[in-house]
Amino acid sequence: MQLGMVGLGKMGGNMAARLRDKGHDVVGFDFNPEQRDVASLAELVERLEAPRTVWLMVPAGEPTAEAIEQLSTLLAAGDLIIEGGNSHYVDDRRRADSLKQAGISYIDAGVSGGVWGRENGYGIMVGGSVEDVECAKPIFDALVPDSGGGFVHAGGVGAGHFVKMVHNGIEYGMMQAFAEGYELMAASDIVDDVPGTFDSWREGTVVRSWLLDLLVRALEEDPGLDDLRGYAQDSGEGRWTVQAAVDHAVPAPVISAALFARFASRQEDSPAMKVIAALRNQFGGHAVTKTTDDPVRTPRS
Amino acid sequence: MQLGMVGLGKMGGNMAARLRDKGHDVVGFDFNPEQRDVASLAELVERLEAPRTVWLMVPAGEPTAEAIEQLSTLLAAGDLIIEGGNSHYVDDRRRADSLKQAGISYIDAGVSGGVWGRENGYGIMVGGSVEDVECAKPIFDALVPDSGGGFVHAGGVGAGHFVKMVHNGIEYGMMQAFAEGYELMAASDIVDDVPGTFDSWREGTVVRSWLLDLLVRALEEDPGLDDLRGYAQDSGEGRWTVQAAVDHAVPAPVISAALFARFASRQEDSPAMKVIAALRNQFGGHAVTKTTDDPVRTPRS
């Protein structure tokens, strides 16, 4: 079927390519003029036959909001927007309500798979009405792995991004579990072969997983991870997961601990730990480390 | 090769069967008379040709300690004990030092794979000398998956159980990550198909893993997990992982949170939360729930 793809970066570009490989007619637009098929959103809409389907794959926040704002004036009743970026599920619901007034349908689609998706297929989780999801089914079928798995219609509008958010929260916890295990083995003087240990776990064990495969790859390239700094970004979904857990009174100690570890990794110095140092100094006369001292931290790995 | 197997329960029995399938000569002993080939450890030792190899697969703690104690008097210099249970790595080191005096070798082997191991093979992580590990290699080769993966010689004595311990600690964190994600989706009113969502994640996503496969199986059998109580045992390795992390000054917030969640799940009532209730009552006059009140907790799922 015919699809407009807005956003042809690392994700959108690969997805467009996979869709074309599978025989779909993709008209692509990007603000970067080099790769696009059309020069504007207006031209994109013109090029598509009604009823149109437009997939958004642009950065979350302002860029997505602006693209939807513009499309809301360019599209017509009966058209469909699929928001494939990392929107918050509450924003999805608000937007869908607003577009509905103009007769424009809205599906939120969480997409997983990263740079491996073009080859392996993507995990696709969608929220929206049964009718709208049915209309876009050929697109979803082309994006998911060839096995036909990897797709869920999780619920009404917002459900796709909600479960993608939870997926990412779980991912944070799993990654941190591997990370803690790595650090403990590296810190002990008892394990001679940390990369080999992870490699052995790829078969027959309880922790075998794609993340483990990736960790083994990373350790093959750099066995002590010496080239990397322990500095980890977070992408938003981890934060939203913790906030949703708090909103729903759901205990989330592991996902929140994983998120906080990332926050801490990005701090040059920790204001909280300055307080601990200050208090220890106050009550115990414990030595403190002044900012004018020579560097005091000793490398751990 | 010939092997004595002590302990023919769920794990040892399946392992013996897999070894026999692969052509090894296994002489089995169990304190349960029904399944054993020999009636005593003494008879087991007699039946094996020197130099003997005896694999222990009995419950951790006293039973393992006693079996090693007995074997230390029955075996001779040049023989080898492989401790395949869940011993603490510090105990391994102590035992190996002690057995060395009698010329008896010791390998500690962490075994992963559970009830699936007989068919799929086991993950095997061993600690010991290069020579001892070389001697027992045919056994390890038969136990691991047919692919030949799933084995690591992680270091000297203790290293096998150390990395198995860390494996289980990681497992705790991964399981808790899935568990928190499940609860959040179940608690929201936005996700209509929680089992289908987990199923979709089996392909193309970052969280795909054997634990996810198992969770999907469990949800197929009981979509709301209505037949289960939220009551989780812990098997020792999770505790040891946290204690080793503390000993090595390694932050382990995720693994410890997963462990504490299990502890809490087994409490009929929480003494700690009684303190919170008492304090809230003291400073704020907040209503408290007395033990004589009608049940006050409302089901969550």
Added chain:
Amino acid sequence: MQLGMVGLGKMGGNMAARLRDKGHDVVGFDFNPEQRDVASLAELVERLEAPRTVWLMVPAGEPTAEAIEQLSTLLAAGDLIIEGGNSHYVDDRRRADSLKQAGISYIDAGVSGGVWGRENGYGIMVGGSVEDVECAKPIFDALVPDSGGGFVHAGGVGAGHFVKMVHNGIEYGMMQAFAEGYELMAASDIVDDVPGTFDSWREGTVVRSWLLDLLVRALEEDPGLDDLRGYAQDSGEGRWTVQAAVDHAVPAPVISAALFARFASRQEDSPAMKVIAALRNQFGGHAVTKTTDDPVRTPRS
């Protein structure tokens, strides 16, 4: 000075009494007809001389929002609303902007001290303009402890409730620290006198604090806390603190852990721990506890 007090419950009623004790002219309104001086907000406004000051001490959320909505039409330019309830700081800022259009000033005041405040005085943390805070200073002076401490003008509108929110988040962490220590001592077989231990800590130790005093009181009344259930509510500020920490990328492992412990305490059964039980059953054939089993949890305290 003259003050209208809206909400004469446990907090507002005591505060009105303390203000009158200190010589202020308080006109009180409550939706409960028994205690009020005037029968409506309209009558309250009539009774006050311009420029009027009205202190709101009603439940957070809808009741506060409605009272402000009504007052916004009844009050005149130059009047001042002090919101002393537990509003979210973002709501304060929005309301202040809106009221400003009508020339009505707004101060947000966080109040601490609970039922002890009438006698001991209250901790008061306010946000607002320097001028507005100056106008209301006699009221604040009367509410704080006689020592004159216990007051801070923390910043612009919202800052009062922000720091009160953080105060409560800290309170959650402190309470949980005492709670964990209590449970550990109670669980050990080594401490014969848990209440006496807490009592001894009230002098000369690092943990001496008002919360400790309260815990000692609670243990005097019920040494084993046998009359209480381990069931703890949370009042909103704890949740907001965690969410604000996430918004600001501030690691808050202790405050979030304390919050999650309260969430868990209110669950009849934990969906998350059902997942753990289900997974353990899947991979290890571990026994699980069915909901049809006899009660399995053994009392801990």
Added chain:
Amino acid sequence: MQLGMVGLGKMGGNMAARLRDKGHDVVGFDFNPEQRDVASLAELVERLEAPRTVWLMVPAGEPTAEAIEQLSTLLAAGDLIIEGGNSHYVDDRRRADSLKQAGISYIDAGVSGGVWGRENGYGIMVGGSVEDVECAKPIFDALVPDSGGGFVHAGGVGAGHFVKMVHNGIEYGMMQAFAEGYELMAASDIVDDVPGTFDSWREGTVVRSWLLDLLVRALEEDPGLDDLRGYAQDSGEGRWTVQAAVDHAVPAPVISAALFARFASRQEDSPAMKVIAALRNQFGGHAVTKTTDDPVRTPRS
């Protein structure tokens, strides 16, 4: 009464001085020759009249173990050792059993109060037999605050150090709670007066405490804590508390989180977070920070 004091450092020296101020006859020994009354443990024992009481206030671990070893040969039946350092409660029990064979009594005494103790008195928590504690009561009475509070006989041998250990674990949690609150206020753009806010909390609030008083003092000296690095040691008791909690299956999420935050504060770089960065790079092509890059962390406070 007469007392031998072994260890005249920051703690022991102040305690000896307080005891002398209260009229006790203290014979002091230290390995540092400048301050001591006697030149050896042997001379100390000679100078004391039987039955002797010797208080140990030397660093935990080897120094304490060696001092007890030496005293066990110098002291006689009927004498009493009070171990006032930070021994582990399990070591106390072992030592007491061993000394008992020679008729030497043993009391373990946890001491709180830091450098403020000489003036304010110390919190003293002891474990031992009723008779032994009775004998040493005059010493305890002189050390505690003049009010007479601050003392508990918590149980048999080991109980004193057990409750002191728990005290310190609670202290870790309380400090971290304040630290997180500080960081959140400092990170927000809404609080203009963070030191003033803490100061205001000293009266009328739920969080008023000695630690708050100390934090206010620290902020008076250095309002932004600019002179300090966020680098916090841990003294052993925090680790033991977490390990004891794990041993007793007691959930301790707050105390463990506080401990792990200290561990992390001392790392130049985090091996665990390198794993997170490596995994993010593997699955998402996310940019990573190489160790050869310019410093990337931006100051937070």
